[in-house]
Amino acid sequence: MKKNFLAAILLAGMMSAGGTVWAVGGADAAPLAAVMAAAAQQDEKTVTSPDGMTFLKVGLKDGRAYYKVGYYANGKEGRKEVTMLEESPLGLVTNFADFSRDLVWVKEQAGTRDIRYDLERSKASRVDKKANTFTVRLANAKKQEMEVEFVVEDHNVAFRYFLPKQGGTGSVRVMNETTGFRFPGKTTTFLTPQSDAMIGWKRTKPSYEEEYKADAPMGTPSQYGHGYTFPGLFRVGEDGWVLVSETGVDSRYCGSRLSDAQDGLYTVAFPMPEENNGNGTPEPAFALPGHTPWRTLTVSRDLAPIVETTVVWDVVEPRFTTEHKYKYGRGTWSWILWQDNSINYDDQVRYVDMASAMGYEYTLIDNWWDNNIGHKRMEDLIKYAQGKGVDIFLWYSSSGYWNDIEQGPINIMCDPITRKKEMRWMQQQGVKGIKVDFFGGDKQETMRLYEAILSDADDHGLMVIFHGCTLPRGWERMYPNYVGSEAVLASENLIFNQHFCDNEAFNATLHPFIRNSVGCMEFGGTFLNKRLNRGNDGGTTRVTTDIFQLATAVAFQNPIQNFALAPNNLTDVPAFEIDFMKEVPTVWDEVKFIDGYPGRYVVLARRHGQDWYVAALNAGKEALKLTVELPMLAGTAVSYYHDGKDGKTPQAEEAKVAKNGKFKLTLAAQGGAVLKGKAL
Known part of the structure; x- marks a missing residue:
């Protein structure tokens, strides 16, 4: 009843102001009943990736916005929904408006996006992909509005908040975010803690130089009590992996981090007041209309999409162009x-x-x-x-x-x-x-x-x-x-x-x-x-x-x-x-994950022009034998660098990758291997 009442007030306010009332999923004027139903609804809206395998669900419950992320798996019993991020909160609290509670659903809009750009300085020199988009506009009890923008790619979800100009208010200070990431109880973590401020060499921390703990039980308290720095990697039991980070941070916002977990929920935390020797506020401020940075998630059954993801660059735009040609x-x-x-x-x-x-x-x-x-x-x-x-x-x-x-x-x-x-x-x-x-x-x-x-x-x-x-x-x-x-x-x-x-x-x-x-x-x-x-x-x-x-x-x-x-x-x-x-x-044109497990070993391939370099690292105290699949070098001769039969004497020789792309590696204890060859 409360939501219907708020929806009617919202509609009346929009009509009296000459505003356009958007239908759910479109831009045509809608009857009052449709708008009220949209505002009151609590049903989840589902958005899938272009390949149909990654899903995002967005909804309202008791006036609070949430989202869920996962993927579809095809098994013997048919298509199965695997939830990797459980019901997680969305919202902002600002100096003039609370967008974390008493929210109603005003409108939504779905679309598509072509993502194409060249970027020589990253893991892929050319990105060309499609994404599905979803934007929901929410209003609080005072009829103040906020949008949440989502981009859903294959294996990736990114989202940010947008605040339109609110009457005569032209700027905003964000006091905190309720943005969260709630993982299933079986999750283990690969995280590095945020340090105390103003400690270390000449009081220069935090500087993102703390040690990782691998496969730690979720809920393990952070070393300094300040949570964890981005990015964070999470293993959701046998279901797969989630990489969480943020992107698009510039002069208009602060850098954020993850809080310690409470019942599987990590929330976005702002800087500590003591940072920068106390100079500047922990809370960011920006002009309206304006938006926050993007939060990003990469979700997959296996680790290849984690290593190969480009989502942190896909959703940002250049801040300025240059007249210079830089040489790397x-x-x-x-x-x-x-x-x-x-x-x-x-x-x-x-x-x-x-x-x-x-x-x-x-x-x-x-x-x-x-x-x-x-x-x-x-x-x-x-x-x-x-x-x-x-x-x-x-x-x-x-x-x-x-x-x-x-x-x-x-x-x-x-x-x-x-x-x-x-x-x-x-x-x-x-x-x-x-x-x-x-x-x-x-x-x-x-x-x-x-x-x-x-x-x-x-x-x-x-x-x-x-x-x-x-x-x-x-x-x-x-x-x-x-x-x-x-x-x-x-x-x-x-x-x-x-x-x-x-x-x-x-x-x-x-x-x-x-x-x-x-x-x-x-x-x-x-x-x-x-x-x-x-x-x-x-x-x-x-x-x-x-x-x-x-x-x-x-x-x-x-x-x-x-x-x-x-x-x-x-x-x-x-x-x-x-x-x-x-x-x-x-500089590299593309990267391919071959094999590995975080903190134990990794094999990955990078391409520069026609040349492929395959790098293998073993963290173990014992030799590791692997048979890897290298389809990009199948049937070709390669230069092979390894640690010799004794695991101590570096060797370089010519080798052949089998026609089926398989190659046997023996990695010495805390040793490695490199293959270099040309793609056919």
């Missing part, structure tokens, strides 16, 4: 092994020379260069590098006032006037990119800084890598000069503590399914030193094999790869390893 490639990087003391003119010359010898496009010069080399002598170093066919990336701190970083250059990237002046100098010298480090959290204030740096850098022809930073959220498509983010427990941690070396293989076999599945990952890896120091004679000890390291150059995707090679590797490792590292590309 490989780089050398002294800091990762030689550390701060290497940031001097002579050592950087050695790394430039190594980049030239490898045929690499770039050398990254890390922190303290302003102190130890200086701007004037840096101009000479840049000219020297250019004479060797090598271009330069320069490191900068993001900071000013939200952490205690001393490494220079500081107090530049956070100041728009100083930033533009510095970027003009870099453009004049021919610098090609910057690496900006030590951000302060996920507040909207920080998202504005990311976007401002990207925008100003593009004005000066500079590519941008972010480090000590948040997860990229669709940025490869949104910003033409964006070329990677760390946002992971990356290579530097292998230098700092033996624990991370001991767990390197475990973490590496997670990333293709989780972190690297939703965005570029600037890991900075591929070590060929056995001891991780300057002399290859001290410090932490690498426990993975050389071939494992070669395989990560393929398994980890980022369009600019600053590898952890050292000048001594040119002569102290087998020549075929260096030859492989000279040839390996950093």
Whole structure:
């Protein structure tokens, strides 16, 4: 009765205002009874993917909006509905309106969308697919309105909220979201916790560098009590997998995370007030009309759609275009092994020379260069590098006032006037990119800084890598000069503590399914030193094999790869390893999942032009024998890199993939394999 009454009020208000009353599922005027029935109805509306196998259900219950997601399975007893996300809440609470309760269904509209774009910097250079769309308009008891927009692809669902202008109100502050993800009780999780704010090195956290727990029981409390960072991977028993993330975050919203679970329900949580040293509000604000970022789900019986998904780029649009042509490639990087003391003119010359010898496009010069080399002598170093066919990336701190970083250059990237002046100098010298480090959290204030740096850098022809930073959220498509983010427990941690070396293989076999599945990952890896120091004679000890390291150059995707090679590797490792590292590309046309399980092993294939690279990583302490199917290389000869019969002696040989596409792999303990061949 209450809903019918509200519907009638809503209709009267719309008619008196001269508004159009939409029929359910269309744009024609509808009789009062139809509109009232639509507003009062609680029946679920079902939307399926173009292939008919993924479903989304949306409904109202007791004035609260919800959705469910799953897939259809064909079994002996016919088609079966498999629910992967149970009844999960939708809604926003804003400073002027509550869209989480007392809602009525105003109208709905279904449609289709063609998704076509080119994106050289991601896992697929060309995307061409179809999606079905569904939008529902809801109104609260005060007749204030909100829409929820859904995009349903094969294996993927994305949704966001849209707020029209509300009378004379032209802006909104979102106080919290009731958006949630409710999983069945049999679910286990693959999650990494959100850290406390303002802890760690020079009070620079959170920085998305915490450790994963694999196959943890759902409901396990997060390490710091702040929930989990995106993305999150969930295994729903034997029914399959769900990958949850968000995309489309820019200067108009904050980055979000997952709360701890309550009875299987994870909700969207905003940044902690302490982030950014307390600067900025946790709650985002934007102008009306406006929308929130997209929440994304990839749902499947098996892991291939998880590894291969492109949904985080499918639903976003470029924020600006560029007049520049950016070149992607490989780089050398002294800091990762030689550390701060290497940031001097002579050592950087050695790394430039190594980049030239490898045929690499770039050398990254890390922190303290302003102190130890200086701007004037840096101009000479840049000219020297250019004479060797090598271009330069320069490191900068993001900071000013939200952490205690001393490494220079500081107090530049956070100041728009100083930033533009510095970027003009870099453009004049021919610098090609910057690496900006030590951000302060996920507040909207920080998202504005990311976007401002990207925008100003593009004005000066500079590519941008972010480090000590948040997860990229669709940025490869949104910003033409964006070329990677760390946002992971990356290579530097292998230098700092033996624990991370001991767990390197475990973490590496997670990333293709989780972190690297939703965005570029600037890991900075591929070590060929056995001891991780300057002399290859001290410090932490690498426990993975050389071939494992070669395989990560393929398994980890980022369009600019600053590898952890050292000048001594040119002569102290087998020549075929260096030859492989000279040839390996950093941009790919497509990716195919072959086999694996998160945290145990992974086999995936990436294509660059006509060349297929198959990378295999084993996290186990025992050798692993696999027979994999490689239809893209069926019947062809391939270069085969493996760890030898003893599991310790790297080998390179020619091999043949069977005509049926099958190939037998033996992966050494914490070892790997790589195959390289041409598609027929």
